[in-house]
Amino acid sequence: MLRVKSRLVNMKSDSKLRLLLEMRPALDGFAGIPQETRLLFRGLCLIDSVEVEGLLQTSLKFLAPGMDVKRNIDDTRAESVRLNRYSRVIISLDATLSKAKIDVIFRFLKRQRVIYALFFSTVLFRGRKKIETSIFESRYFESYIWQALFAKTLHSDDFGLVTDRNFRVCTVPWNVMQSVGLDLRKFGSKPIYPVLSTPDTDILIAQTPYPARVGKHTALVVRYHDALPVFMPHAFANKSRHQATHFHALECNVRSGAYFACVSESARRDLVRIFPEAEDRAVTIHNMVSHQFYEEDSSPARVCQIIRSRSNVQLKAVSGQNKLTDPNFFCEQRSEQLSFKYLLMVGTIEPRKNHSRLISAFEYIHAEVDPSIKLVVVGSMGWDVEPVIAEMRTWIDRGQLFVLNNVPAADLRVLYRHAAVTICPSLAEGFDFSGVECMRSGGIVIASDIPVHREVYAEAAEYFDPYSSQSLASVINKVLYEPDAVQLRTALRVSGENVSLRYLPDAILPQWGAFLNRVAGAKGAGIPCEVGGV
Numbered sequence: 001m002l003r004v005k006s007r008l009v010n011m012k013s014d015s016k017l018r019l020l021l022e023m024r025p026a027l028d029g030f031a032g033i034p035q036e037t038r039l040l041f042r043g044l045c046l047i048d049s050v051e052v053e054g055l056l057q058t059s060l061k062f063l064a065p066g067m068d069v070k071r072n073i074d075d076t077r078a079e080s081v082r083l084n085r086y087s088r089v090i091i092s093l094d095a096t097l098s099k100a101k102i103d104v105i106f107r108f109l110k111r112q113r114v115i116y117a118l119f120f121s122t123v124l125f126r127g128r129k130k131i132e133t134s135i136f137e138s139r140y141f142e143s144y145i146w147q148a149l150f151a152k153t154l155h156s157d158d159f160g161l162v163t164d165r166n167f168r169v170c171t172v173p174w175n176v177m178q179s180v181g182l183d184l185r186k187f188g189s190k191p192i193y194p195v196l197s198t199p200d201t202d203i204l205i206a207q208t209p210y211p212a213r214v215g216k217h218t219a220l221v222v223r224y225h226d227a228l229p230v231f232m233p234h235a236f237a238n239k240s241r242h243q244a245t246h247f248h249a250l251e252c253n254v255r256s257g258a259y260f261a262c263v264s265e266s267a268r269r270d271l272v273r274i275f276p277e278a279e280d281r282a283v284t285i286h287n288m289v290s291h292q293f294y295e296e297d298s299s300p301a302r303v304c305q306i307i308r309s310r311s312n313v314q315l316k317a318v319s320g321q322n323k324l325t326d327p328n329f330f331c332e333q334r335s336e337q338l339s340f341k342y343l344l345m346v347g348t349i350e351p352r353k354n355h356s357r358l359i360s361a362f363e364y365i366h367a368e369v370d371p372s373i374k375l376v377v378v379g380s381m382g383w384d385v386e387p388v389i390a391e392m393r394t395w396i397d398r399g400q401l402f403v404l405n406n407v408p409a410a411d412l413r414v415l416y417r418h419a420a421v422t423i424c425p426s427l428a429e430g431f432d433f434s435g436v437e438c439m440r441s442g443g444i445v446i447a448s449d450i451p452v453h454r455e456v457y458a459e460a461a462e463y464f465d466p467y468s469s470q471s472l473a474s475v476i477n478k479v480l481y482e483p484d485a486v487q488l489r490t491a492l493r494v495s496g497e498n499v500s501l502r503y504l505p506d507a508i509l510p511q512w513g514a515f516l517n518r519v520a521g522a523k524g525a526g527i528p529c530e531v532g533g534v
Contacts, residue, residue, distance in 0.1 A: 016051040017520055019044060020201045022210070023054040023167070024174055026149040027093075029380055030406065031348065031433060033225055036263070037207050038153040038162075039288045040223070043509050045161050050516065054149070055204070056089070056136060057170040061097065062110065064088040066134035066169040069199050082137070089136050089169055090144050111176060118172070118180045122194045130197040131177070131212065136167040153409065155292050170196065177211040178245045181252065190255070191248040202520055205261075209249035213256050219519050220258040222250075224282070226430030227270035228352065235352040235427075237383030247274075254278045259519050261285045261512075263431040266452040285511045286456065287431045289503040292409035293416070295442035300418050303340070306411045307376070310404040342374040343476070344419035344443075346412065346434040347426065349389075349403075350382030354425040354448065359391045359401075360469035365476055366400065375401045376415065416441035421479055424448060424457075427466050431456060436503050439496030444489050446475050456503075460495035462488075 021041055028034040044052045056063065066089050067082055097107070121129040138145050142163035150162050181193035196212040198204055204214050205221045214220045229236060229246035236242045253260075254275045260282040262268035272279045343362060347353040355377065362375045375395065395401035407415070416422055422438040424447040435445045435457050447453040448466035462479055465471035479485055479492075501507065 016049055017516060018200055018202045019050050019052045019516070020055050020168060020198060020204045021052060022057070022204070022206045023149055024057045024059060025207050027058065029348075030152045030408070031346070031379075033207055035153045035290070035433065036223070036225075036287050036431075038150050039290060040205075041150075041165075042154055042158055042162055043288055043505050043512065045165065046505065047509060047513055049513070052165055053201075054165060054167045055133070055170060056093065056167050057172075057174055058093065059174045061092065061095065061173060062114075063169055063171045064092040065171050066136040066167075069133065069135055069168075069197075083140065086136055086141055090141060093148065094144075111173075114172060114176055115179050115183065118176070118194050119183055122180060122184065122192055130195045130215070131170065131172050132197045133168040133170050133199075136169050138163055138166055153290060153292075155409075174211065175245075178249065181211050181248060182244060185248060191252055193249070193252050203516060206253075209246055209253050210258075211245065211249045211252075213252070219522075220253060220256065221516075221519060222253050222258050222260050224260045224262045224267055224271055226263075226267050226428070227274060228428055228430070230274060231270065232352060232428055235350070250275070257281070259283075259515075261515060263287050264452050265455055267430045283511075283515055285515060286503055286508060287433065287436075288505050288508045289433065289436045289440055289500060290409055291505065293413055293437045293440035295417065295440070295497075296413065298414045298417055302411075302414045303342075303418050306407070306414060307402050307404065310378075310407045310411065312381075312403040312405045340374060341370070341372055341420050342376045344376050344378070344415055344422045344438075345425065346378040346415075346422070346437075347424075348379045348382040349377070349385050351384050351388075352427045353379070353382075354427050354466055355388045356391055357466065357469055357472060358423055358425045359388075359395070361472035361476060362395075362401075364469065364473040369477060369481055373420070376404065376419070377401065378404045378407050378412065378415065380405045412437065413441045416443040419443055421446050421476065423472070423476075424453065424461075425464075425466060425472065426450065426453075429453070435461060436500050439500035442493065443496070444479065444492050445496060446472070446479060458495075458499050460492060460499040462492065 021037070021044065023037060023041070025033045026037040026041070041052065041054060044050055065085070067085055098104075118131070142159070145163045145167075146159055150158070154162065177194060181191040185191040193212050196204075196214055198214050198218040201218045203219045203221055204210075205223060207223050208225065209222055210220065229243050233239050233243040254277060258281070260268070260271060260278060262271060262282055262284050263286060265284045268282050268284045271282055343358075345355070345358055349355060359375070362373070366373055377392075392401055392403065396403070416438040421444045422434065424432055424435045424445060426432060426448055428450060429452050432453065435447055435453070438445050439460055445457060445461040447457055447461040447463055449463040450466060453461065453463065462475050464475040479488060
């Protein structure tokens with residue numbers, strides 16, 4: 001097992017750097033920021049010189065408190081008191097919000113009461129009154145921690161590694177903290193966010209711009225994924241709210257001296273474009289690819305089994321189920337075949353992922369080049385999906401397009417391996433895991449010609465104009481059907497194997513060690529930390 005050793009500046013030789021990693025995104029889906037959160041937590045657990053805890057907080061739900069931080073060490077109360085507290089934390093995390101009118105009203109009133117309380121305490125006490133965090137000890141609750149936070153991305157071999165850590169509980173929802181800052185902005189030109197209590201924490205790592213300030217003994221590191229809410233606000237749900245929460249929390253983080261670990265150089269350039277003063281506190285540390293993606297000698301027959309079991313049930317209702325739409329019928333028709341030819345795309349169904357361009361190019365290839373080709377799309381439903389679903393519907397009804405969701409890494413590895421090609425057509429990305437995962441699985445990548453794809457995929461992909469369906473169709477034809485296509489695919493596969501090595505934990509974790517070392521050193525010395533060279 002990998003261990004990364006790092007000497008910490010201005011710290012005792014027998015001390016570990018104490019990290020608190022925001023886990024809120026890990027409560028969500030399989031891909032993107034939720035996936036990166038799980039992989040980063042796992043990776044930091046492998047660094048010998050740090051001690052990692054996770055911050056439990058939700059976007060909307062109030063959580064039950066854990067044990068008081070100050071009293072927990074010397075608390076002589078019965079063990080049953082602790083276990084009851086921790087059990088109630090789990091119930092509050094796992095609860096489904098009732099839609100009953102009376103419950104909605106009570107939740108609204110509680111939310112407004114907390115917002116106003118934080119509003120006045122932030123103004124009157126100027127940050128001296130903090131949002132307290134409490135302790136959640138994972139012992140005896142490992143099963144829930146694994147299923148709720150880690151199982152969607154990590155391998156079962158990591159169970160002990162990540163569930164052996166303790167957690168802190170923030171009872172106040174992330175969105176409530178956002179509302180406090182935005183409401184206070186009405187009384188001045190700058191938003192003022194509440195202060196989060198972070199006792200015994202050297203560095204808090206947030207997964208997006210964080211709507212709180214931290215104590216003077218804690219450094220804030222923002223894992224910066226992209227600036228798309230600023231530069232592409234039209235591509236998101238709740239556009240005005242999404243843009244405001246991103247920009248103003250980011251503004252507060254920059255102003256309060258936070259550091260930024262950007263997932264790509266493209267994301268870093270966008271950050272500096274918005275706030276030039278953050279340049280000396282921003283570094284590029286690429287995402288880690290999951291160790292569950294590797295080339296294996298799997299049977300092509302498994303593809304049909306995966307399509308059968310992972311078909312998106314939401315789209316069955318949209319399309320009006322018939323025999324051709326039914327994945328079971330499709331698989332039965334091919335029960336004597338080992339494989340079929342398909343294009344693959346992996347990504348949430350939402351506007352900036354550019355599904356429409358892919359469908360248009362697929363239609364051309366299917367009509368003019370290869371009528372046997374199929375299209376498999378893996379992704380959960382995002383926002384503004386109606387136009388894309390309308391385009392998909394005809395092909396779904398004809399049994400030519402299959403939409404899958406909740407696909408675990410083991411199944412996704414098979415889909416990457418046996419796809420004719422994986423296409424990454426996004427108009428904009430912060431990193432884009434799918435191409436790297438495909439390369440690790442032995443697949444071929446075609447990607448939209450955007451800066452981040454050029455940066456991350458380098459020479460291991462063929463590129464097309466993301467605004468031209470004909471450009472994508474031409475590249476598909478080049479990679480799959482032209483006379484020298486076999487040689488091209490071989491070259492791309494070899495390049496992909498080499499390029500994807502850059503994103504393994506062995507390559508990325510030393511960068512995290514060096515960066516955290518510098519942040520800790522600068523915080524201890526009380527001086528600005530120029531880390532642009534990491």
